Every structure is written in structure tokens, then in C-alpha cells.
Amino acid sequence: MVLLLIKKVPKLKDMLRRELGLSTDELNKLPAKYKVLGDLAIIKLPDEFSHLKKEIGRIILKNDPRVKSVLNLVEGIQGVFREPKVEVIAGDMNTETMIIENECQFKLDAKRLMFCLGNQHERLRMSKIVFSDEVVIDMFAGIGQFSIPIAVHCRPRRIFSIELNPLAYKYLLENVFLNNVDHIVYPIQGDSKEIVPKLLRHKADRIVMGYVERTQEFLEAAMMGVKAEGGIIHYHNIYKTNDIFQKPISEVKSAAIKSSREVERITHRRIVKSYGPGLVHVVVDVKIK
Template identity: 40%
Template sequence: MTRATCERDRLAVVVGSSEAAGVIGMLREKGLLDKRRKIVRRGEMVEIPVLKEITGMQIVEQQSPEHYIKMPELADLLDGSIPEPLKKLLPRGWFILGDTIILRINPALSEHRRVIGAALLRLYPRCRCVLEDKGVRGQFREPCREVIAGTPGETIHRENGVIFKLDPMRIMFSQGNVKERMRMASLGKDEIVVDMFAGIGYFSLPMAVHSRPSRITAIEINPIAHKYLVENIRLNRVEDIVEPVLGDCAVLTPEGEADRVIMGMVGITERYLRRGIEALRPGGILHYHQNVPAWQYPDALIRPPVHAAALLGRSAEPLGCHKIKKYAPGIIHGVTDIRIC
């Protein structure tokens, strides 16, 4: 082993404890987390082992890195339980939401899904349930999921110092949106904010916990999601900042008083652009989410809010675009920040 390789095996990102969960999620998504070494807490700071140096982040070389005992692979745990040729079809990744494991399973493995679920619970003994994800349905984009192992129920998910309580059988929570939730946590200080599609507080809560806006009006039409929004506001102790509103944002969005409007829905978002723009004071910022063809990004993302603003006699200044995740083959979920004057 060369000296350079030895040094790489000791590299770690250093962050405050409140930031750790979000940074870990980001590093895992980018394939930069060194899963062979343990995450180490030293006082109020956390050392997160990484595979290489990362520009813009504080890096240390650990003197005494702590290594995990290598976990068995899922395929190893299923020796003798499923036919050998089917092992190549096993899922390579899954999402742990609180104490619940969520994954998609190849249809060819359908008759083996319960033994796969049981193996995952052995792999993650702190988890109590495994759900097979089959997409979303209905106006409220409710998850289609089936219990394949353990006992389902409400769970508590912690991310970037924020608490999210939810029922994974009834409420969506996207792992791919973690970077955008972290970005929202840095915006909105002392501002009046309207979150038009608040859900359980995906964007409102990180903003309230970390940036402390003057007020956030969080509007949600789904009564189940609204119930969790109310509870999550209490759990995060931001009752003085976030006002939960149950109902249709097409009707309940206030006019002319917001410094910032979050439109964190995709698919139907364009229908509500007029209300989002009318909510903003001159100079306010709109965060417009939408799915667009990858080859038309970012123009197809910017064009609708600019056009809607022009129809209302207002000017729109694009400030930037961000790719959130791949939504489907050839389709990107993105967000554009637009200043509306």
C-alpha cells in the first residue's frame, strides 16, 4: 500500500453535529462516504470518513481511524434461500427512513420478497419493518407500499438536525431531495415565507430550524400530511415561526406579502404559478419545482415562471437552477430560483 493510499484511508470531513445527518446523506448519494470506517463524534464536531478530499469542506487525517467489521452482503444472507441465478437481480440499494427500510424489488423476485425482507432485518437489527415500494397514486401522491417483513407504523426520521415524524405507508419522503432540504435550511432568515405545498414540512422545517424566518405560512391540502406537519412543528419547537394551514393553496395563498415562496411540488406546479407570483412582494424570490426533459434543462424549467410573470405585468430574473434528482429516464426534477419584481 502506497503512502498516498494510506492517507486516503484516513481522510474525514469535519462538521458540526447538527449538520452531520444531512452531510452524511449527501456524501452517501455522491458515493464519497467511506463505509469501511466509523463516523466519530468529538465534542460538538463529527468526523465523517470519506474516500477523497472534497473542495469546500474541512478535511482532517484521522490518526486512529475506527473500522467496521465488514457487514455481510444481502446475497450472502440469502444463500440457499433463493436460486443462485436470481441473486444478480437483488436490489443494490435501499432507503432507511427512521426505523423502516424501503426498497424496490425486481418482479422476477416477487415470490422471494418476504425472505429478502427478513434478510434485511437481520442486516439492520435496529430497523423493525421492510416495505416494498411500488410507486405513488392519487391526487395526494400517496405511496403504494407493501409490508414484506416486520411491523409497520409511524417512524421518526432525523436529518440535518430536523425531526420528521410520519407513517411511511401513507406519506412520501424522498431521499433524493436531501440536498434541496439542506439548501432551504440556509435561506429565509428574518423573511416572510409561503410554502404552497408544505407536505409534512419537508422544506419549511429545515428553514425554520436553521434560518429562523420571521414567519412561514405552510399550506397543505392532504389532511394526513397536514396532521404530521402540525406534529412536526411541535417536535421541532418552531410553533412561533411556522403556521400550518389546511386547504388548497390555490385559494389560501396570501397575496403580496411574501419575501419568498416555495413551490415544492412537481407535475401540477405550473397551474399554481399565478398564485405563487401574486404572493410575492416586489423583489421576492420564487422557488419553482418541476420535472423537465433532461435535454431541455434548464430552459424548460425557467420558461414557465418567466412567462407567467410577464402575463401579470411583472419582470422575472432567473437566479439559478438546481438538479434535484433523476425522476425517470430522460426526466430531471429541478428547481429554479426566480426574482420577481
């Protein structure tokens, strides 16, 4: 019998109290934990701890055997390409890593691209609901966060995965081959607002609209991608807590009217995650006819 002894990783606050002698007041200003993405640790340190950032990085690296580098998140994910602003505070400067989730492999450079751990439940859900005879359009494919698990677990006829950022597109291509789904996923580099109406008009049984800034501005393009006989749109966006779910539903309804389509029904709606004070990331599944 092989006995595996896995060293328990101490809690961040215990590590820092022990090794830096920080007081309870100081520890309360620090995050309770860091995230582990592949073999990287990601922490968001308050500015007042910037003089200790290298020490904190070194302590995490020493205590956590899963980790080869420690990254400090300077600012949240921003801009059209949804890029994080991070700095390496300890360990290997190479921030390329491999994430394994739901039997899928995702390679990415965590310093330049996002992989949101808070969307895990949604990635899992999507990997269970697509039928094998469907054509899917993933309008904001990233490195394949939705396209890859759908392809691996649901084996639809085709997924057109559109991505604007050349770096994310490069990893999307790599991840498609890594997961052996190149016969299902067709990556396309460009702006989905142009590509869907021009190249993929009335092609899709299902359209995935992950969150980008102002996702609502892409709804009319999505309507054009839905097959003439109908289909489903998974619409993600950020709203004030008071506006859910009436605002996303009315946005979809008004885009449908402008595109001479109709909302048949809302088949699903949920809060994906909290997105800061008073804000939530939501998804609404809408059947269009």
C-alpha cells in the same frame, strides 16, 4: 473509555446469496440496496421475486439492527397527494417512523406519505439561504420537509405552510411542535392555488414550490403571493433532459407576464435528481419584481 462496537450490516446481495442461495443472474435482477427511512427498510422488488418477498424481508430484518419493518415499494409515488404504494413484507405492521435529518425531526407514516431521500441536498440548501426578516410561503408543505429545516436553522419571521392532504397536515402540525417552531410555522390546510391569492396576497419574500404534479399550474398563484416590492420563487418541476433549463425558465416568465410581474433574474438552477429514463427533477430560483 467506552468502546462502541457497531455491527457492520452486510450488503444485500451477500445476505441473499448466503441465506437464499440465489445465483448471480438472479441477484443481478434485484436492487443492489434498500433505503433506510427512520427504522424502516424500503426496497423495490421486481414482480418476478414476489414469491420470495417475505423471505427477503425476513433476511433484511434479521441482518440489519436499525430496522423494525421491511416495506416493498409496489409503485412509485403518485397522485395529487404524492402517496407511495407500499406493503409491509416483514416485521412490525406499524409504519409510523421518525426521521432525523439536519438536526430536525420528521414523524410520518411511510406507508401513506412520502419523504424523498433524493431531495436531501435541496432541504439542506434551503435551510441555509433564508434571512431572519423574511416571510416565507411553502405552497406544498407535506409533513414540513422544507418548512421545518428553514424554521429551525434560519428563524424567519413567519412561514405559512400550506398542505392539502389531511394526513400530511396532521403530521405537519405534529412536526412543528416536535421541533419547537410553532411560533414561526403557521400550517394551513387547503389548496394553495386558492389560499395564496385569497389569504396571502403580496405577503411573501420567498415562495417554496416543491414538486407536485403540474407545478407549472400553480405559478400564477405563486406570483400573487410575492410581495409587491419583489421576492424569490423556488420552482420545482420534472422535465425531459433536453428541455432544461429553458422550459422551466420560460414557464416562469410567461406566468410572470400573465400576472403583470417581471422576472428580474435567475439566481440559481440545478438538477435535484434523476426522475426516470430521460427525466429530471429540477429547481430554479427566480427573483421576481
